[in-house]
Amino acid sequence: MAGRIAFLGPVGTFTEQAALAYAPAGKLVPFATIQAAARAVAAGTVEEAVVPIENSLEGSVTYTLDILIEEDRHFINNELVIPIVHCLLAQPGTRIEEVRTVYSHPQALGQCREFLERALPEVDLVASLSTVAAVEDLKGSASPAAAISPRRAAGLHGMDILAHGIQDKSSNATRFVVLAPTDHAPTGRDKTSLCFSFDQDSPGRLYGVMGEFAQRDINLAKIESRPTKQSLGEYIFLVDCEGHREEPQVRAAIDGARRQTSTLKILGSYPRWQAGEDRRAP
Helix, strand or coil: CCCEEEEECCCCCHHHHHHHHHCCCCEEEEECCHHHHHHHHHHCCCCEEEEEEEECCCEECHHHHHHHHHCCCCEEEEEEEEECCCEEEECCCCCHHHCCEEEECHHHHHHCHHHHHHHCCCCEEEECCCCCHHHHHHHCCCCCEEEEECHHHHHHHCCEEEEECCCCCCCCEEEEEEEECCCCCCCCCEEEEEEEECCCCCCCHHHHHHHHHHCCCCCEEEEEEEECCCCCCCEEEEEEEECCCCCHHHHHHHHHHHHHCCEEEEEEEEECCCCCCCCCCC
């Protein structure tokens, strides 16, 4: 039976929806920030944490990437993807033309940029800790306000829905990862995430690392960079490759990459998400 599962709260967020899909039998525990949910795993107060890592419109969730890069007490153990449908919520009786401020998580504000520019071009956009915390923020607003939130938040907080499906693309989806003290055992259809950096930049170094995977016919599903936060122009590269770190070819590619980098960290091996699969925890 699933244990205690942390998620980015409060109740009603898309992350809670992902956590329910992953572990319907688990005891879900909301946390105010992604960092707090991850720390709960490291402290052992929860078994796992479900956090967002990537959105199809706005790209990576940098808070999650930085936690994986900088901390060593948890790994990616699983992943799942859910569709994201945003609604514009307001206090009962509020008309959309009266709205002067819109609250939401920065990712949600970015995912609804076209709607906001078209329907509410002069409103103030204010960042909230989550899409549901935005509802609490609008309640305390001194001016007529709205929140970009999930439909479920309207029922939980007695809000009116002023507009539904306001995300820029109907295909909007978010990838969530499950953080745990260990990664997942091999399943035969896995993915491995890792990060690495170079102590000195020079032509062909990144090409050489990528070649370790190419020569072994290992597909790279994703590659991106993040600042090291040490010096301008220095970066950490993050890679997702197909296969489990324990598979001989993947292990050989990682060993070859390690010899060419100054630091290399495996963030976890875990089952690849596939649409239509039941990815629930036991």
